[in-house]
Amino acid sequence: MYKIISDDKDKGGMRMITLDKTDLIEAMTDFKNKGYYLTCLNGVDMKDHLDVIYFIHNFDTNDYISVKVSTNDEHMPSLTKLFRVADWDEREQYDLMGIVFDGHDDLRRLFLPDEWVGHPLRKDYDLKKVQYVNMDSEGNEHVSFDEKEGS
Amino acid sequence: MPHYTELNIGPVHPSIHGIFNFKLILNEEIIQDVKVTLGFLHRNAEKLSELNLYADNIIFFDRMNYIDAMNMELGYLMSVEKLTGIEPPERAQWIRMIMVELNRLAARLVGMGSLGLDLGMLTPFFHTFKEREKIQRIFTEASGGRQEVNYFSVGGVYQDLTEQMINDIKNFLPQFKKNLEDMYNMFIHSEIFWQRNRGIGIIEPEMALDYGVTGPALRASGIPYDVRKDAPYLFYDRVNFDIPISHEKDNFGRFMVKVEEMRQSIRIIEQCLDKITDGPFFNPQGKKSLMLRIKGNGEAFSRVESDAGEFAVYVNGNNTTKPNRVHARSPGLRNLSLLPVISKGLMIADFIAVVGGLDPVVGEVDR
Structure with a gap:
């Protein structure tokens, strides 16, 4: 079972949870089984570490959540096996932000x-x-x- | 032993919308695979936004989806306003809503016209662009800009809508309603248009969700998801409008959804014009002399329904006058990522129609 490190709201009132990197795949599989889809992801350079933020959306319950994961070594597990949208999104983040997504089949620059x-x-x-x-x-x-x- | 040919389309080609490059792998005339190369229009607006002040970044968003500039500005400003706490007053919200819907009409007109152009129908193109020019005249009156308007500002709009402009919009709508039906009939009464669009580029609903497709392409697959209804922003919860869907799943369904949405947009503008209130058109906290000192702290994410689908902007501020990170979710990129899947087994001519139907705008795909 994955552990949610923090659970608060951003300035617009959207739910924002923080996870550990090792729990990401398990948590996302769980969210996918609950009917969530990945809509986009982006990386943030915080100078001492990188944050990757995943936005997931449930079309039935109309629930939008952002999932934040931190990494110190610019490596992240790839979500391409779970969501197809992660394919180009992870390529974009690799291209512009330099985050290496382990498990991505075709990690080339996009732009x-x-x-x-x-x-x-x-x-x-x-x-x-x-x-x-x-x-x-x-x-x-x-x-x-x-x-x-x-x- | 099958014989494969490689066909190169683009970067500059009359029937693609902007500059990107497709490499088609063909078995005789049947498409086996499509390789998409992007980045010819990449300006890295996200990095540019980090180097400039909050109020200056609006122009980079104008130039993302350059035919739907108002929606792009709105997406960014909603995030910034959440971050800084500068709420726009009621009149500004109504003005924004009118402008956003007018821009949606203008963008759809470009999409319709260029779809016809891709299929060899030259006539509708002139009619759609004539109507679009009338909308842009209204924009010019309001903002000084035809296409890249730079009209919205942090906490309001750049200048008030005068009585004259409201009358212009009121006069524009009835004749546009009639002209829209004329243009629609021009397409729909053409046998060639039917034959070229039906049954090609089929997007199954499950596949659309998996690839993150939104907007008319998702609604044409039978899923009634529209940000304006599901997470109302501005005053979309105070007006009546419907979300059209189609179960055709193909290029023709997408066209029908787009046209019906234009009719709904007209409905929205008419209601806005009735309900618009008097009052200030900008928040004094966002006035010009204070604009350079706007500071944001924390994270904000907001999404709007743009011409192509769900456009979302993430802004991260660290209590300085410049954002720490800005990210824009491009709906066109997701629609385009589906292209290699849905064009497998099509003819080359159908491929052009599918690209025209998805209507990606490269400025927003590449950012």
Whole structure:
């Protein structure tokens, strides 16, 4: 049985629960059996650790809950086996936030080119280093820090 | 031994809505698989929002779903208003509701017109865009902007609706009602439109929920879920309107749901115009001189029903003038993620119709 660490409300009055990382799969399986669906997930960089927030929704009881899980090592268990929507969502969070979802079959970048260096939504991402994207005749994208190579 | 061909559609192609790239794996003319490449319009509005003040971020949301800008602004502002505790006054809420519904009409008109265009029907496109231009003239009058309006502000709206503007909207609605039926008949009396849309792109309800599909695509699968009814925001609980659903599950069902929702939107605007109250149109806490000093602390999440479906914004503040994290849930991304599944076994021409029926707007998909 999973343990709910804290159970409170956010500013809009939505229920917000916090779980431990090891309990996530078990808790989400339980929620899925109760008729909840995953609607979206997002990562938050809190500087010393990363938070991943899952939003789940029950269409019958009209219940919307956010589930917060913290991680120190940028690894999270993947929910793709439970909800199909997690597939692209986890790819997006991997792309922009750099969270590695263990158990995801096809964890590639969703928006940025594969060769891109770094994850832009991290607080320590260096915005001053411009990366230039170039496309060769095969249609493959190449990324470079050098302006001449990228043009 | 089957013979497979790879066909590349996009990034720039006349029949796709914005810039994304599809690679179709074909067995003769039957689609076996679709590979979607996104990110051509990716501007990372979420990061930009972290670098700017709460009040400045509205413009990034304008440019997400650029044909449905009012709804995008509303989604963001509802979160910020929850976070900062700046409640908009009653008149501002009514004005927002009128504008949001007008924008929904405008966005649906683009969707209808471009669906026709994808299928080779040029005529309805001109009619829908002519009507849309009238709506945008109202927006220009109110905000100064045609498409990227930047009309809502924290705690209210940028400027009041004058008597003249309310009269403009009142005059617009009756003739639009008639023109909508004309445009609808243009589609529905075309044999080709029926044949091209019926029975393709079937989304089963279970599959739709699993993939997080919302909006007209979900309602066309027979699930009556609409944020305006299930979690009423603004004053949607004070007006009467219906949620149309269809059990067709296909492209044609989605078209019918969209048109019926436009009729419901007209109903909502008419009721709003009757019920709109006098009073201030912004909260003094959000006035221009204080806008730069708005601080938020904590977390807020709010969702609105946009043109494509449930648009939700998560804002996290750490008691500074800039948000710590902003995340937008894009309904178009979920609708698009279903595309490889529903287009398996279709012809290439049907694929174009399915993309037109799902009507993704790339600005909001890529953000």
